[in-house]
Amino acid sequence: MAKIIDINCKTCPQKDNDCCKTCVDTHKASVFAPLTTSEIDFLIDGKQQIIYNPGETIIKQNTSSTTVVCIKEGLAKVYVESNTGKNVILRIASHGDFITGGGLFNGSIQHFSISALTQVKCCLVNSAKLTALFSENADFAVVLLRHHTKQNNFLLQKLVNHTQKYMPGRVADTILYLKKEIFQTNSFQVPLTRTELAEMSNMTKESFVRILQQFKESNIIKTQGNTIEIMDENSLIEISRNG
Numbered sequence: 001m002a003k004i005i006d007i008n009c010k011t012c013p014q015k016d017n018d019c020c021k022t023c024v025d026t027h028k029a030s031v032f033a034p035l036t037t038s039e040i041d042f043l044i045d046g047k048q049q050i051i052y053n054p055g056e057t058i059i060k061q062n063t064s065s066t067t068v069v070c071i072k073e074g075l076a077k078v079y080v081e082s083n084t085g086k087n088v089i090l091r092i093a094s095h096g097d098f099i100t101g102g103g104l105f106n107g108s109i110q111h112f113s114i115s116a117l118t119q120v121k122c123c124l125v126n127s128a129k130l131t132a133l134f135s136e137n138a139d140f141a142v143v144l145l146r147h148h149t150k151q152n153n154f155l156l157q158k159l160v161n162h163t164q165k166y167m168p169g170r171v172a173d174t175i176l177y178l179k180k181e182i183f184q185t186n187s188f189q190v191p192l193t194r195t196e197l198a199e200m201s202n203m204t205k206e207s208f209v210r211i212l213q214q215f216k217e218s219n220i221i222k223t224q225g226n227t228i229e230i231m232d233e234n235s236l237i238e239i240s241r242n243g
Contacts, residue, residue, distance in 0.1 A: 031098050031147050034139035043133060048124045052076075052116040054191070059099070059114040067124040071097040074120035075182070075191055079199065080112050089200040090155060092117070092182050098147065100127070117191040162202040165243035170201040171211045172240040175221065179230055187229040 032040065049072075052058055058069060061081050071093050078099065079089040090112060093099055099114060108127075134141045161173055174197060178188060190197065198208035215221045220236060222229040230236065 031143055032140075034137055034143055035133065036137075039133055039137060039140075043125060043129050045129075046126065050122060050124060052120045052122070054116050054118055057113060057115045058120065058122065059110050059112075061110055061113040063110050065100075065108045065110050066127055068127050068130055069093075069097075069099040069114065070123045070125065071095060071099070072121045072123065074122075075117040076114050076120050076122075077117055077192070077196065078112055078114050087199050088202060089196060090158065092178070094182055100130075100148070165240075167201070167203055167207055168211050168214070168239050169243035170203065171208060171215070172236045174201045175215075175228060175230065176233075176236055176240060178228070179233075186233070187227065189225075189227045191226070 032043075035043065048067075052074075058076060059067075073095060076093040077089050078091050078093055079087045081087055093114065130144075134144060162170060165173070177200075178190060179186065182188075192200070194209055194212075195205045198205045201208055212221070212223065215236075216223060218232075218235070220230075220232045220239075222231055
């Protein structure tokens with residue numbers, strides 16, 4: 001069960017600033033940079049810091065969009081749920097991610113779900129306060145809209161790749177994404193099942209496992225359990241480029 005660490009930041013000991021402003025400080029160079037000290041204090045007043053265990057839901061699709069999420073530690077999957085029970089994983093959220101759930105400016109409904117892959121420590125910020133600052137601080141509004149545009153462009157490119165690339169290209173994209181965007185190393189332990197990796201690549205588990213085996217036989221990657229090691233990144237890039 002998720003554990004609430006702090007309900008009101010005003011109760012934080014002065015010596016322990018961890019639960020108060022570190023999420024804001026993490027994004028200070030980007031999203032929150034235009035905010036004044038008083039605006040930051042307004043934003044974090046009443047902020048909750050929560051620890052989610054692996055598998056727990058942080059945001060549920062189609063629920064009311066009342067909070068935005070700042071990931072402080074851990075990994076979480078951001079995904080769309082369908083009526084057929086087949087999910088599509090859009091991306092992996094990690095340290096420093098600022099996630100609005102897609103409903104901040106669009107109907108106040110969460111348009112995707114987020115659940116913890118590892119233990120996740122995050123802060124929940126009242127979305128009404130964020131929109132209030134959006135209306136009052138033009139520079140902040142511009143930065144926040146740029147943040148949303150960047151996320152939307154990523155999702156658009158992912159949609160194009162899923163519809164125009166063959167399955168080997170999509171598997172290569174998934175492996176390269178994990179390497180470059182999440183782990184920054186050629187050998188990494190993936191906290192996702194083969195089914196979840198297939199959901200990231202928009203294919204069945206059986207197809208994903210088959211192509212992964214082809215990559216292994218071609219000495220492009222090595223796998224042992226949940227560990228993937230990239231042996232030939234240039235080949236992966238070429239497969240991704242050719243689709």
